[in-house]
Amino acid sequence: MRNINLIIEYDGTNYCGWQSQKNANSIQETIQTAIEKITGSRPNLYGSGRTDKGVHAFGQTANFFIESKVNAEKFAYNLNSVLPKDIVIKTSCEVDMDFHARYSAVGKEYSYLILNSKQPSALYRNLAYHINYCEKLNVNEMIVASQAFMGTHDFRGFMAKGSSIKDTIRTIEEVKITQDGDFLKLTFRGNGFLYNMVRIISGTLLFVGVGKINSKDISNIIESKNRLRAGMTLPAHGLYLEKVLY
Numbered sequence: 001m002r003n004i005n006l007i008i009e010y011d012g013t014n015y016c017g018w019q020s021q022k023n024a025n026s027i028q029e030t031i032q033t034a035i036e037k038i039t040g041s042r043p044n045l046y047g048s049g050r051t052d053k054g055v056h057a058f059g060q061t062a063n064f065f066i067e068s069k070v071n072a073e074k075f076a077y078n079l080n081s082v083l084p085k086d087i088v089i090k091t092s093c094e095v096d097m098d099f100h101a102r103y104s105a106v107g108k109e110y111s112y113l114i115l116n117s118k119q120p121s122a123l124y125r126n127l128a129y130h131i132n133y134c135e136k137l138n139v140n141e142m143i144v145a146s147q148a149f150m151g152t153h154d155f156r157g158f159m160a161k162g163s164s165i166k167d168t169i170r171t172i173e174e175v176k177i178t179q180d181g182d183f184l185k186l187t188f189r190g191n192g193f194l195y196n197m198v199r200i201i202s203g204t205l206l207f208v209g210v211g212k213i214n215s216k217d218i219s220n221i222i223e224s225k226n227r228l229r230a231g232m233t234l235p236a237h238g239l240y241l242e243k244v245l246y
Contacts, residue, residue, distance in 0.1 A: 001065055004075055005095040006031075008060040011086040013126040013237070018051045018060070027051070030087060031062070031079070038078045039068050048101045048108070048244040054236035056127070059090070059109075059243035061101045107173070107245035109189040112202040113238045117182040128183065129238035137209035139179055145208040145215035146175040146186075148222065149201060156225040158204070160196035160233060168194060168225075177205075187242070196233050204231035 008031070016024035020032075028045050036042040043064040051057060070078065075092035083089070098104075113128040115121055116137050120130040131137070149172050156168040172190040179185075186202050204221070207213040213221070213231060221229045 001067055001097070002072070003063055003065055003095050003097050003099055004072055004092060005061065005063045005099065005101070006075070006079075006092050007090045008057060008062060009088045009090050010057050010060065011126070012051060012053065012055045012057070014086060015053065017053045017055065018047050018049075027060075027087060028062075030084065031089075034079045034082045035064065035066070037082045038075075039066060039070065041066060041068075046101045048105050051239075051241055052236050054126070055239045055241070056237075057241040060241055061105070061244040061246075063095065063099060063101045065097075101244070104246055105244050107189065107191045108193060109187065109242040109245065110193065110198045111188070111240045111242050112186045112198060112234060113240065114184040114186070114202075114206065114234075115182055116184055126237050129234050131206065131210075133210060137184065137206070138211070139177065139184065139209065141215045142184075142205045142209045143177050145205055145213075145218045146177055148215075148218035149175050149188075153222050154225055155194055155197055155222070157221065157227050157230050158197045158200045159194035159227070160200070161227075163195040165194060170194065170197070189245075199234045199236070199239055200227075200230055200232075202238075203234045206234065207231035 010027055016026050018027045020026045020029040032045050043066045045062050045064045048061045072094035076089040079089045115128040115130045152171040154169050170190055170192050174189040176187040188198055208215050
C-alpha cells in the first residue's frame with residue numbers, strides 16, 4: 001500500500017464544489033473517477049478541505065492510498081490525460097503513510113480577486129468579482145483596515161450561518177493587498193478559516209474601499225462578534241485556495 005499526494009489546480013465554475021454529492025458534479029468525484037480509469041481501483045480521495053461551488057484553486061492538496069506500481073510522479077501525467085481541462089494535477093508524489101491532506105495541514109492561504117472597472121470582463125466573469133463605481137476603490141484605506149485582522153481573534157462575526165463550528169478563534173498571519181491595473185488581489189494566510197470567513201472579510205474590506213465602513217472601526221467590529229456589523233459575503237467565484245501549509 002502506498003500514499004500518493006496530489007497538488008491540484010482547478011476552475012470551480014462547472015462543479016458543485018470539492019466534496020462528492022449525489023446527483024452533482026464535484027472535483028473530488030471527478031478525480032476519483034480518473035484514478036479508477038488509470039489504475040482499475042477507486043480509492044477514497046482525501047482533500048485538505050472543502051471548497052464551495054464556484055471556488056477555484058491553485059494549490060488544493062489531496063491524498064489517496066493505493067496498491068499500484070505506477071511511478072508516483074507519473075500519476076500527475078496519467079491523471080491529466082483523462083481529466084477534463086478545468087482540473088489539472090500539478091504534481092504527484094509518494095508521502096509517508098501517516099500523511100493526511102486534511103489532518104496534517106497547519107494552515108492555508110486564500111486569495112480573493114476583485115475587478116474594479118466601469119465595465120465587466122467577458123473573460124473574467126467567473127474568475128473575479130466585478131464592482132463598478134464611478135470612483136476607484138480607496139485601496140490605501142483598505143490596506144490600513146486589513147491590518148486589524150492580523151493576529152489571533154474570535155472571528156465569530158465573520159462566519160456564515162449554518163456552520164457547526166464551536167471554536168471560532170483563528171490566527172491570521174498575513175493579509176496582503178496588491179493592485180495590478182483594475183485588478184485588486186486580497187491574500188490571507190492563517191492557521192484556519194471559518195465558513196465563508198475569507199469572503200466576508202473581503203466584503204468588509206470592500207465596504208471600507210467604497211466608504212461604507214471606516215477603517216478605524218474594524219477592530220471594534222471584530223470584537224463585537226456581530227455578523228451584521230461586518231460587510232457583505234462576496235460571491236464564490238472570486239475566491240481561490242492558493243496553497244495548503246504543512
